Amino acid sequence: MINTVFDKTDKGREEIATRKYQLAPRLRTLLVMIDGKHTGDDLLKKVSSLGLSETSLAELADQGFIQAAVPEQAPEVVSAPLEPLVATAAASEAPLPEGQNQFQAIYHFYTQTIKSMIGLRGYALQLKVEKAGSIEEFRALRLPYLEAVLKAKGDEAARSLRQRLDQLLYLGESAPADTIPAQPAAE
Incomplete structure (x- = not known):
């Protein structure tokens, strides 16, 4: 999971736009940073001071807010x-x-x-x-x-x-x- 590149699902984008699911603030911060370009490890390094860990990524994935990014789409989006x-x-x-x-x-x-x-x-x-x-x-x-x-x-x-x-x-x-x-x- 740490080497996986994650992207927001439709549910994740909806949470960011509307706060419909009332995600905990720390998890919401992590969700905001997920962009389909960085690995779980990269993201966790940036938010380690918030006490977020691999469990936090798993929680977002289990609740349907994020998913593994499709590799073919990432370079096109970036460039x-x-x-x-x-x-x-x-x-x-x-x-x-x-x-x-x-x-x-x-x-x-x-x-x-x-x-x-x-x-x-x-x-x-x-x-x-x-x-x-x-x-x-x-x-x-x-x-x-x-x-x-x-x-x-x-x-x-x-x-x-x-x-x-x-x-x-x-x-x-x-x-x-x-x-x-x-x-x-x-x-």
Whole structure:
């Protein structure tokens, strides 16, 4: 189990989005970190200070919140470029992925891009995404998210992600006319 790469199940994603199953806070923290890319051992090293162990992973698996990741999908998810997402969304009138409502689409967008673009530096931002319970709360995270992407990946990536995020946040509405903040000075 330690060398297995885990991913969230639909039930796990539902718990993150809605807190429907009222998972214990420590287990929920572990569930948030499960991304389909890291082994159980990698994850447990990161949360060892919380007292979580292999038993915690087993508990999440037994309750149906996580499962072993499908190996063929992991590299595609990691290396999938974001530009095609933007082009596809811009070309269609309905930018929502099939079977998702606006809240779910925004949640998945934030979750996937925080992990792939910001990495562990985005952990605090990811926790704010997990706590968000409305579209308005997601909108409030827009600027901190874009600033974090700008700092981690630069202006071009931030502009590309801003376009897709605004499509999801403001379906049928006018998006804010603000610009991405200037690149932070090197420290």
